[in-house]
Amino acid sequence: MEQYIIKGGKPLSGEVTISGYKNAALGIIAAAVMTDETVIINNVPKVKDIELLLKAIEDIGAKVEYSKNSVKINGSNISSVSVDFDYIRKIRASYYLLGALLGKYNNAAVALPGGCNIGSRPIDQHIKGFEALGSEVKIEHGLIKANTDQLTGAHIYFDGSSVGATINTMLAACLAEGQTTLENAAKEPHVVDVANFLNSMGANIKGAGTDVIRIKGVSKLHGSEYSIIPDQIEAGTFMFAAAASKGDVLIKNVIPKHLEAFTAKLLEIGAEVEEFDDAIRVKASGRLGNTHVKTLVYPGFLTDMQPQMTTLLAVSKGTSIVTESIFENRFKYVDELSRMGASIKVESNTAIIDGVERLTGAAVSAPDLRAGAALVIAGLMAEGFTTVENVEYIERGYEFFEYKMQQLGADIVKVDSEDTKAIKKFKLKVG
Ligand code: UD1
Numbered sequence: 001m002e003q004y005i006i007k008g009g010k011p012l013s014g015e016v017t018i019s020g021y022k023n024a025a026l027g028i029i030a031a032a033v034m035t036d037e038t039v040i041i042n043n044v045p046k047v048k049d050i051e052l053l054l055k056a057i058e059d060i061g062a063k064v065e066y067s068k069n070s071v072k073i074n075g076s077n078i079s080s081v082s083v084d085f086d087y088i089r090k091i092r093a094s095y096y097l098l099g100a101l102l103g104k105y106n107n108a109a110v111a112l113p114g115g116c117n118i119g120s121r122p123i124d125q126h127i128k129g130f131e132a133l134g135s136e137v138k139i140e141h142g143l144i145k146a147n148t149d150q151l152t153g154a155h156i157y158f159d160g161s162s163v164g165a166t167i168n169t170m171l172a173a174c175l176a177e178g179q180t181t182l183e184n185a186a187k188e189p190h191v192v193d194v195a196n197f198l199n200s201m202g203a204n205i206k207g208a209g210t211d212v213i214r215i216k217g218v219s220k221l222h223g224s225e226y227s228i229i230p231d232q233i234e235a236g237t238f239m240f241a242a243a244a245s246k247g248d249v250l251i252k253n254v255i256p257k258h259l260e261a262f263t264a265k266l267l268e269i270g271a272e273v274e275e276f277d278d279a280i281r282v283k284a285s286g287r288l289g290n291t292h293v294k295t296l297v298y299p300g301f302l303t304d305m306q307p308q309m310t311t312l313l314a315v316s317k318g319t320s321i322v323t324e325s326i327f328e329n330r331f332k333y334v335d336e337l338s339r340m341g342a343s344i345k346v347e348s349n350t351a352i353i354d355g356v357e358r359l360t361g362a363a364v365s366a367p368d369l370r371a372g373a374a375l376v377i378a379g380l381m382a383e384g385f386t387t388v389e390n391v392e393y394i395e396r397g398y399e400f401f402e403y404k405m406q407q408l409g410a411d412i413v414k415v416d417s418e419d420t421k422a423i424k425k426f427k428l429k430v431g
Pocket of ligand 1: 026092093122124125127162303304
């Protein structure tokens with residue numbers, strides 16, 4: 001098993017370039033199979049979740065060519081509309097293939113999704129969307145099956161704002177007959193990016209980024225070349241890592257507007273943040289202050305940045321409160337932070353954080369993707385050595401994570417937990 005070993009205490013400094021947004025890429029890759037023409041997608045992050053989704057579309061007959069951060073996809077030879085592979089259950093966004101294949105072939109079956117274990121993750125709103133478009137939806141033998149003779153546009157009011165349900169229904173509705181209106185739609189940047197990509201393929205989607213999306217069905221989609229937006233979560237993670245390490249980092253290839261909720265909190269607790277057209281600089285010195293944070297749908301504070309925020313507040317002055325309102329079980333990493341000396345009490349969906357002067361290095365284990373990144377941030381701040389196990393979670397969503405950290409001066413290395421020689425070598429090197 002691979003693990004990160006981190007020697008804490010060094011401020012991060014220099015420049016880091018943010019990769020394409022994994023969560024947008026997942027929707028866009030699924031959408032790419034909806035045309036028989038070739039699609040080229042640029043700025044695709046090389047991360048595990050993307051590799052798995054590409055493998056899934058290859059397995060059903062799509063042609064996939066991956067070079068550097070570009071992927072060429074041709075879905076004209078798709079031979080099966082059933083996506084049921086062991087590995088596909090590991091990624092939550094595999095369900096986007098349901099909307100994409102249902103739209104294109106009126107028929108799809110996809111293994112029920114897995115993904116990060118951060119609480120119960122129902123798919124009732126996806127099903128509501130497909131049924132409203134005239135599809136029958138069944139769950140049988142671990143598969144969600146959707147089929148219809150003809151998808152027909154509909155007026156759909158989602159019960160809650162869901163990124164997944166909005167994108168999935170939008171995918172199917174693009175090729176439905178007539179007009180679809182999605183109300184209470186999710187407004188997250190990746191909903192907009194998937195809509196822009198679909199429009200570049202000839203779809204007719206208006207209003208993405210607001211809570212009402214209007215889609216006029218078209219009879220077919222065509223090829224396109226498209227570049228994915230920068231990853232707001234990776235950018236946010238480096239912003240918080242810069243502040244936590246009392247560093248000074250220029251984070252390049254970002255859309256500052258997507259980072260406003262993080263910028264506002266960093267400024268509030270005393271960090272310096274400077275915005276440029278497509279870059280952001282975060283600088284901190286000394287101990288930061290306390291605050292209250294509640295995770296919300298966009299443009300509120302993103303739930304995927306909650307563990308990184310809590311970790312930063314664990315060493316800030318005073319008492320902070322972090323409330324998680326999107327996923328019910330997203331504080332599992334707190335036990336790991338406690339092993340490093342943090343003082344955090346979790347009561348239902350709220351963490352009460354008494355900032356301590358310092359964390360101390362310990363062996364910890366990443367419980368999920370974003371919490372894994374947060375534990376690396378904790379390691380950067382801690383005195384001595386921290387070992388973060390289960391790095392495969394982190395690699396699901398962060399491209400070249402330890403390499404980018406190393407470029408900023410962090411003492412971090414990825415080693416096999418059995419490789420005692422490499423572990424010893426790293427420890428000797430960094431002292
Ligand atoms: C996406 C992101 C994830 C992020 C989340 C919230 C991807 C691949 N993942 O996840 O990183 O944390 O948005 O910004 O883009 N819900 C229902 N019924 C449904 C669907 C969702 O009740 O049918 C609930 C969920 O339990 C959750 C809330 O709605 O409480 C938001 O979930 P949703 O926006 O759908 O998250 P995902 O698309 O799974």
